[in-house]
Amino acid sequence: MYESIVDLNLNDAKVRTKWQAFLKSLGIANFSDREVDKIDFTIGIYNGDELVATGSAAGNVLKYVGVCNKGVTTGSRFNAIVGELVNRLFQQQVFHIFVFTKKKYSESFQHIGFEQLGDTDVAAFLEMGGPNIHDYLNDLLKVPNQQYQQIGAVVMNANPFTLGHRYLVEKAAKENDFVYVFVVSANTSLFSADERLQLVREGLSDLDNVVVVAGGDYMVSYATFPAYFLPDNVTATDYQTALDARVFKIQIAPALHITTRYVGSEPLSKTTNQYNQALKRELPPDVQVVEVPRKQDQTGAVITATRVRKAIKAGDLSNIIESLPSSTYDFIKENLHELQARITKGMTIDGN
Amino acid sequence: MEIKQTAIAGTLExxxxxxxxSKGQSGIQIDLESDVKKQFGDQINAVITETLKKFGIDHVKVKALDKGALDCVIKARTIAAAQRALKTADQPAWEVL
Structure with missing residues (x-):
């Protein structure tokens, strides 16, 4: 039986009610604006008046895929929906697609060409298309005989790069033959991904055994993981941090022979602290986690990028000059108005 | 011929x-998934390779998700993907057919 795929307009209240009711019947209950607003398009299959399959795309992430297999060959509607989503994204020149889903659906996605990057008890994270994680890892700089060397890693958002970040990397560089510094690529911070990467590079350029690389799609800013499909009793942060840690452990660390990951202690931000705890829980024994106490300035206050951003907002850089390498300080001084304009336009400076 | 952009053709029906x-550096690398790979995997790979060679494509990464296609379908989908990847979809390569 041939069933045609139609566009669903979620702005139409009647369509949206039906769509929500259908997904609810499949156990997806979270329709918060944070999740739904990001959807670019939604498609569905009707059998008569009844919605029997649906799927959506938000950027390069597939979301809200739900299928009823009553009366048809298992998998056929699922293949049709996901195939159509993939085809449409490819037509938009999006060739690299991700999906976050319940663990039990991971296999269905793998059957149609997705590769699993990591999973936890409740969720799985998959990708298809390219450049994929193997391409990403292949392209990274390697040192000779890397498998016999002591390799460390630091992952940072560095919004912006401070002497606190540098302190962490210096320690890693002292204790390892070679250190990868991954800068989170998600463009959701006051400083853009390119700016953050550039400032980290400049701030560490004198350390010979350190290479600074973009985290790409794999050092995901865990806060961006969609969480709509989770059961109520699992908090989003727990799953997001665990999944991020698993991807690092299963994909990144073995390919680069990373044996130690350095994190800054987190006395101030609850979320980041939860993330550190998740890393300590997930990474050993394959990867050791070293938590380094935060560097303090002369007054005994810990150096944080949050404080730097607040100073930018206030327009008073005198208090932060000692927390920053000259490269970052000069950049802020030159671009102060632009940065302030971003804050005025609504860029949040709290968080990470 | 160089792959100019990643391209896809065909469905999962x-x-x-x-x-x-997609772009590759080391020959024609085919990653085939098929329920009948054991029986027809070599034949499917041969059809894809032969079709790509007719386009003069020597280095390419191929991801093939087979749902039981016949040779003529495999050939047609490979041609469509190749022309999209080479950005020549507006000039059908009749001689390859």
Missing amino acids: SSDIQIML
């Missing part, structure tokens, strides 16, 4: 095959 081509 039964009896079809989805072919994705």
Whole structure:
């Protein structure tokens, strides 16, 4: 039986009610604006008046895929929906697609060409298309005989790069033959991904055994993981941090022979602290986690990028000059108005 | 011929095959998934390779998701993907057919 795929307009209240009711019947209950607003398009299959399959795309992430297999060959509607989503994204020149889903659906996605990057008890994270994680890892700089060397890693958002970040990397560089510094690529911070990467590079350029690389799609800013499909009793942060840690452990660390990951202690931000705890829980024994106490300035206050951003907002850089390498300080001084304009336009400076 | 952009052709419907081509450096590398790979995997790979060679494509990564396609379908989908990848979809290569 041939069933045609139609566009669903979620702005139409009647369509949206039906769509929500259908997904609810499949156990997806979270329709918060944070999740739904990001959807670019939604498609569905009707059998008569009844919605029997649906799927959506938000950027390069597939979301809200739900299928009823009553009366048809298992998998056929699922293949049709996901195939159509993939085809449409490819037509938009999006060739690299991700999906976050319940663990039990991971296999269905793998059957149609997705590769699993990591999973936890409740969720799985998959990708298809390219450049994929193997391409990403292949392209990274390697040192000779890397498998016999002591390799460390630091992952940072560095919004912006401070002497606190540098302190962490210096320690890693002292204790390892070679250190990868991954800068989170998600463009959701006051400083853009390119700016953050550039400032980290400049701030560490004198350390010979350190290479600074973009985290790409794999050092995901865990806060961006969609969480709509989770059961109520699992908090989003727990799953997001665990999944991020698993991807690092299963994909990144073995390919680069990373044996130690350095994190800054987190006395101030609850979320980041939860993330550190998740890393300590997930990474050993394959990867050791070293938590380094935060560097303090002369007054005994810990150096944080949050404080730097607040100073930018206030327009008073005198208090932060000692927390920053000259490269970052000069950049802020030159671009102060632009940065302030971003804050005025609504860029949040709290968080990470 | 150089792959200019990643391209895809075909669907995941039964009896079809989805072919994705992307840039590669080391020959024609085919990653085939098929329920009948054991029986027809070599034949499917041969059809894809032969079709790509007719386009003069020597280095390419191929991801093929087969749902039981016949040779003529495999060939048609490979041609479509190749022309999209080479950005020549507006000039059908009749001689390859």
